[in-house]
Amino acid sequence: MSLAAYVHALGRGPGRSRALTQDEARDAMTQIIAGTAAPEAVGALLMLMRYRGETAPEIAGCAEALRASLPLWPGPPAGLDWPSYAAGRSRGLPWFLLSARLVAMAGVPVLLHGWNGAQSGPASVRGALEIAGIPVAAGMDAAAAQLATTGITYLPLETFAPRALELLRLREVLGLRSAVNTVLRVMNPSRAPAAVQGVFHPPYRALQAEACGLLDLANLTVLKGGGGEFERHPSKAVALFGRRDGAEWSSEAPPLCDETRRLAPEQTGAALDPQDLARLWSGACEDPFATAIVLGTAELALQTAGHAAARPLAESLWARRNDTPPPNRLSH
Structure with a gap:
């Protein structure tokens, strides 16, 4: 054939x-x-x-083939699948990494996985992982072990699906993104029962939600997020697409604050310091807007994972985030 x-x-x-x-x-x-x-x-x-x-059946069929090519996941599935495949354009620091930490603190094992192109520098997801206290797994076995011990891990695409990375990088040859970008967002390597996904282009919200329905994902939230990641803007109403208990679902998250500010620096070339992630977590600095990003994103992720009172839970977790040092404590 x-x-x-x-x-x-x-x-x-x-x-x-x-x-x-x-x-x-x-x-x-x-x-x-x-x-x-x-x-x-x-x-x-x-x-x-x-x-x-792209159509939902095409994306779902490609995702099924990709899943079938992967090594078997060596443990219980994650509680929440959190793909990170955006290129990182038009965004500031990856505050959503702190949101993922809060979700893990709630007892929901979070599997972050991804590849972010040639992105480097302060806004790089890869570059911020250590500062955000999130371990990087060398493969599926290590990822499953880290989920069991720390409740959160980041699994690089090249460590578990190198062929998929080759296909993703065809963008460098063809000059355009392909369906592979979407397939990787819905692939869910550990078969978690819930997932959060960010998109850069709004039409992909409904497309990914429909594809995940064909893949029998029970709970999902998709939004247009900062730089294409699952990260909500706190001063805007955010349209939400996805699934709840196996059924199609949509909603809108209201603004959380009155401050109007871009996620990326207003000034071109303005310096970004990834250590601000650690400073915000430790309380060494205060940034109400960044805190609103973290809490608002965590709230939506907790809702997706099945927590009804997600906002009070996110606030409670944030208030006691430094009470007990986790195994991979944030740098100060």
């Missing part, structure tokens, strides 16, 4: 082309991951899917 039939279906032209079925997308991605498809056909397929507009 080759990809020719699928490229033909996608590219026949106006009025004749069609999207792939979930089964077809699964088979196509299985071939791609196995390396049996011609590279020219891989590029053609991915770009035709982008040109036509």
Whole structure:
């Protein structure tokens, strides 16, 4: 089997082309991951899917194929899946990492996983993990062990799905993102029962929610977040999409504060200091706007994980965040 039939279906032209079925997308991605498809056909397929507009069955089928190629998850699933695959443009510091820490403090094991392109510097997710007190796993075994001991870990894409990283980096060759970006957000490697996902482009909120429904995910929240990450802006109403108890769901989170401020620095080239993450956590500095980002994002994540009184819980956790040093304590 080759990809020719699928490229033909996608590219026949106006009025004749069609999207792939979930089964077809699964088979196509299985071939791609196995390396049996011609590279020219891989590029053609991915770009035709982008040109036509990705569909939920295509994303779900590709995610199923990717999951099937992964090593078996070696322990209980995470309580919350938290993908981080944004490029990080137009954002400030990754405050959402502190939100994830609060969720873990609530007893919900959080699996962060991702790859953030060539992003480097103060706003880099990878660069901020150690400062935020989040361990980085060397693979699935290490990630499962860290979830059991610290309740949170970050699993780099290259350590558990190197072929997926190769496909993701085709953007450097093709000049455009592909469906792979979306597939990685919904793949949920540990099969957690709940997930949070950020997008940069609003149409992907409903697309990812529908794809996750086809993948039988029970609970999900998707929002347009800072730099494409799952991070809410506290001074704006935020549209929410997803699932609750296996059913389609949507809502809107009201503004949390009156201060109007961009997540990224107002001044081009303004210095960002990632140590501000640690200072905010330790109480060495106060930043009401950043605190509102952390608490508002944690609230939505806790709701997704099944906590009804999420806001009071987030505030309580924040108030006692330094009472007992966790195994990977934040640097001061």
